[in-house]
Amino acid sequence: MKAATISDYNATIEITEIDKPVLRDDSVLIRVHAASLNPIDNILRSGVMKEAMPLNFPHVMGFDVAGEVVEIGKGVANFKVGNAVFARPNQEDAGAIAEFARVKESELALKPTNLSYAQAASVPLAGLTAWQALLTKGHLKKGDKVLIHAGSGGVGTFAIQIAKHVGAYVATTVSTKNIEVVKTLGADKIIDYTVQQFEDEISDYDLVFDMIGGDTLDRSFKVLKKGGTMISIKGQDGAGLAEKHGVHFETLWMEPDGAMLAQLGALLSKGIVKTVTDSTFAMNEVDAAYAQLAKGHAVGKIVVEIGN
Numbered sequence: 001m002k003a004a005t006i007s008d009y010n011a012t013i014e015i016t017e018i019d020k021p022v023l024r025d026d027s028v029l030i031r032v033h034a035a036s037l038n039p040i041d042n043i044l045r046s047g048v049m050k051e052a053m054p055l056n057f058p059h060v061m062g063f064d065v066a067g068e069v070v071e072i073g074k075g076v077a078n079f080k081v082g083n084a085v086f087a088r089p090n091q092e093d094a095g096a097i098a099e100f101a102r103v104k105e106s107e108l109a110l111k112p113t114n115l116s117y118a119q120a121a122s123v124p125l126a127g128l129t130a131w132q133a134l135l136t137k138g139h140l141k142k143g144d145k146v147l148i149h150a151g152s153g154g155v156g157t158f159a160i161q162i163a164k165h166v167g168a169y170v171a172t173t174v175s176t177k178n179i180e181v182v183k184t185l186g187a188d189k190i191i192d193y194t195v196q197q198f199e200d201e202i203s204d205y206d207l208v209f210d211m212i213g214g215d216t217l218d219r220s221f222k223v224l225k226k227g228g229t230m231i232s233i234k235g236q237d238g239a240g241l242a243e244k245h246g247v248h249f250e251t252l253w254m255e256p257d258g259a260m261l262a263q264l265g266a267l268l269s270k271g272i273v274k275t276v277t278d279s280t281f282a283m284n285e286v287d288a289a290y291a292q293l294a295k296g297h298a299v300g301k302i303v304v305e306i307g308n
Contacts, residue, residue, distance in 0.1 A: 003098035004286040004304075005058040009047030013061055013287045021093070021102035025075040028103055030067040030085060033117035035096035037293045037302040038063055038125050038154065053091060060095030061286065062304070063088050065103065066111055066120035076105045084111040086265075088124035088256045096121075097286055097304050109261040112269040119275045122154070122301035127264045127273075129254040130159035133209050133231045135166070137250050142167030144206040147198065147223055151187060152178035154301045155211055155233070157276040160185045162264075165272055171202050181276070181299055199223055210234065221245045276300025283307055 005016045023029050041061055043049060066086040069079055079085065087103045095101055111120045133155075134140045146163050150156045151172030163170045164186040171189035172182050179190055191198045199222040206228050208220045213234030220230060221241045229248045230238060242249035267273040278298040281289040283306050293302050 001099040002283070003058075003095065004061045004283065006045060006055075006061065007057055009045065009050065009055070011045075013290060015284055015286070016058065018058060018060070018098075020100045021095070023071050023073055023102065024104075025073040026104055026106070027073050027093070028069045028076055028079055028085075028105065028108065029071040030065065030101055030103060031070050032065055032067040032096060032098055032101050032306045034066045034121035034306060035062040035304045036064040036121045036125075036154075037289055037304065039293065039296075040125075042290060042294055060098050061290075062096030062098075063094050064121050064124045064126075064301075065089065065096035065101050066117040067101070067306075070100070073105075079105060079108060079110075084113075084117070084120075085109065086111045086120040086124055087258065087261065088128060088254075090256050097283065097306070099306060104256075104258075106258050107256040107261075108258045109265050112265045114269055114271070115275065118280060118303045118305055119277065122275045122277055122303055123158075123264065123268065124256075124261055125254065126154040126301060127158045128257060128260060129155045129233060129252070130162050130209075131260060131264055132254055132257075133233065133252050134159060134162055134207070137252055138207045138209065138229055138231050140166055140168050140207055143169075145169045145171070145202075145204070146207040146209065147202060147205050147220065148172045148187075148209045149216060149220070150174075150211045151182040151185075151190075152299045153211065154298065157181075157185060157300050158264075158273065159209055160187050161273040162267075165267060168207075171198075171205070173198050178299055185274075185276075207231070221247060278302050280305060 069083040172187045204225040210232040224247045226246045238249040280303045
């Protein structure tokens with residue numbers, strides 16, 4: 001099969017011929033129609049996490065996948081050949097930008113019928129990250145106030161909509177050009193970080209969802225009320241500042257979860273949550289797609305369509 005692979009850390013992404021994944025009893029094989037890109041792809045490719053998350057080469061790029069089930073393992077009970085599905089596979093099964101991918105049944109969900117494969121592929125990693133940060137770890141509920149950083153990004157666009165669905169008051173930080181984007185998603189308070197300091201604009205918040213880290217994370221503690229919660233996906237240690245401010249701090253590493261993805265899929269089916277796509281590339285343009293991702297200014301998700 002054709003796949004977008006790298007032969008080593010920092011290597012150029014190439015379209016190569018490799019063997020199809022071997023089907024396992026607890027998994028399905030899907031014909032991939034679309035995949036999407038995430039910042040973690042380039043982080044792993046750079047080698048900065050090779051001690052914690054080493055890659056095996058050739059490594060197939062991409063985590064988010066949407067496609068059609070073509071084979072099922074003998075232990076699979078809830079999916080059948082022909083099902084349209086989407087998923088964020090685990091690290092071992094990662095390899096979405098390919099003609100075929102293997103996905104565990106536990107990580108799989110049926111694709112909402114109102115979404116194209118390209119739209120569905122934009123959902124899993126970003127959508128599950130937002131869900132787990134806000135609901136699983138953040139315990140966000142109706143009436144809470146939440147600050148979502150980077151609201152126009154892949155995770156942020158989902159986070160705003162999920163937070164509004166549960167009845168929270170949502171503040172978000174964006175640049176000037178993306179104000180209208182987050183306004184259409186339902187943000188209540190929009191802070192233009194190019195001309196405003198968010199800690200001067202809001203206070204007494206229940207939850208902050210940080211996707212930036214560094215100084216932004218440090219300053220974010222100032223907007224939380226006593227007993228509030230900070231959730232960060234940047235891997236930065238905020239325990240000391242959390243203790244100083246009398247708040248709770250947790251880092252998040254998203255876990256694949258097909259049942260949770262199905263819950264998000266139900267909201268997508270009803271139009272309560274919508275996808276936001278920055279740009280779409282063909283498989284043979286994958287290097288350009290990752291160059292676009294590396295710029296760090298995508299609005300929503302970057303998608304790669306697999307021609308098969």
